[in-house]
Amino acid sequence: MSTMRAVFITEQGGIDALQYRTDLPIPQPSPDAVLIKNRFIGVNYIDTYHRSGLYPVSLPFTLGKEGSGDVVEVGSNVKDFSVGDRVVYLGGGGSYAEYTTVPESGVEKLTDDSITYELGASIGIQALTAWTMVRDGYAVKKGDTVLVHAAAGGVGLLLCQMAHHLGATVIGTVSTDEKAQLARANGADHTIVYSRENTVERVNEITNGLGCHAVLDGVGKDTFQDSLAVTRRLGTLISFGNASGAVPPISISCLAPKNIKLMRPQLFAYLAEREESQKWWGEVFDLLKRKVIHLHVHKVYDLKDAKQAHIDIESRKTTGKLLIKL
Numbered sequence: 490m491s492t493m494r495a496v497f498i499t500e501q502g503g504i505d506a507l508q509y510r511t512d513l514p515i516p517q518p519s520p521d522a523v524l525i526k527n528r529f530i531g532v533n534y535i536d537t538y539h540r541s542g543l544y545p546v547s548l549p550f551t552l553g554k555e556g557s558g559d560v561v562e563v564g565s566n567v568k569d570f571s572v573g574d575r576v577v578y579l580g581g582g583g584s585y586a587e588y589t590t591v592p593e594s595g596v597e598k599l600t601d602d603s604i605t606y607e608l609g610a611s612i613g614i615q616a617l618t619a620w621t622m623v624r625d626g627y628a629v630k631k632g633d634t635v636l637v638h639a640a641a642g643g644v645g646l647l648l649c650q651m652a653h654h655l656g657a658t659v660i661g662t663v664s665t666d667e668k669a670q671l672a673r674a675n676g677a678d679h680t681i682v683y684s685r686e687n688t689v690e691r692v693n694e695i696t697n698g699l700g701c702h703a704v705l706d707g708v709g710k711d712t713f714q715d716s717l718a719v720t721r722r723l724g725t726l727i728s729f730g731n732a733s734g735a736v737p738p739i740s741i742s743c744l745a746p747k748n749i750k751l752m753r754p755q756l757f758a759y760l761a762e763r764e765e766s767q768k769w770w771g772e773v774f775d776l777l778k779r780k781v782i783h784l785h786v787h788k789v790y791d792l793k794d795a796k797q798a799h800i801d802i803e804s805r806k807t808t809g810k811l812l813i814k815l
């Protein structure tokens with residue numbers, strides 16, 4: 490068979506920019522890449538930015554930045570992978586497809602049978618993002634108070650679990666009572682329903698006016714100013730996403746009154762070297778095996794229903810991870 494199913498765009502825009510085709514050519518791996526037959530594909534908020542135009546892409550563009558499956562072909566320079574390997578991967582030529590080419594550097598073997606294809610595709614971007622932030626962005630320690638925005642989301646639930654495991658008091662913000670309940674079940678000690686409660690007032694109540702050692706903000710435009718207000722003196726604000734839109738330009742002098750450290754991380758910059766990437770993957774696999782983290786899968790979609798996955802995640806109706814199964 491030489492054709493495959495895939496979801497791609499030829500121009501950026503709304504939901505209807507997503508095109509599903511069943512007759513696209515199966516890509517060929519370059520010398521440094523492997524060809525993977527996908528089993529599960531992870532849906533991430535970043536996919537909506539690639540579709541909408543918030544993040545630029547070269548067109549045509551196949552959506553998707555993570556998946557799991559089997560290596561079915563290896564490029565001539567590939568040393569560490571063979572046909573038949575069970576793998577997970579980040580990056581590559583678009584995962585919303587039956588087959589994806591991925592540079593060897595973006596692929597990790599699934600050597601432990603307890604990590605299924607479904608788990609593998611679920612933990613890549615979201616767990617690595619969460620873990621790099623709580624270990625490197627701000628090294629969370631016992632006794633800290635950490636605020637997690639969108640605490641019932643994909644990254645959010647993992648941040649709650651991880652920060653709780655590291656000994657922090659976790660405050661999670663969410664838009665509904667159901668999401669608050671889920672965040673609490675995943676390690677949040679306090680929840681703020683920010684659709685009806687004032688985040689700054691509530692954090693001040695909880696922290697006796699001191700604020701949080703670290704604020705983890707993937708919501709962006711709508712929450713940035715509150716995040717700044719609830720970061721304590723000498724604290725760290727990590728702004729890692731734009732679910733409500735991009736944070737407008739700020740004057741760095743806003744950090745001065747409390748000597749706040751501000752970080753805007755991007756996961757892929759943590760994974761540039763093979764050794765770094767293996768270290769972070771190894772730690773996340775270990776967290777899974779020790780059951781420090783567990784996954785909450787919201788829904789598994791068919792590839793032809795990728796539009797619905799984008800509609801759902803953008804409408805704030807989802808919790809945890811969205812997957813596509815092939």
Ligand code: NDP
Nearest residue numbers: 534639642643644663664707730731732733754755756805
């Ligand atoms: P989520 O599952 O967290 O979905 C986004 C959540 O954001 C929603 O469920 C919603 O939760 C909240 N939200 C608040 N305002 C809005 C709005 N106006 N529109 C839509 N959602 C809103 O997605 P992910 O876990 O995939 O990603 C979370 C964030 O992390 C994103 O901003 C993403 O870009 C970022 N990210 C950054 C990475 C990096 O390397 N820097 C890597 C991976 C993710 P609620 O209803 O409770 O408000």
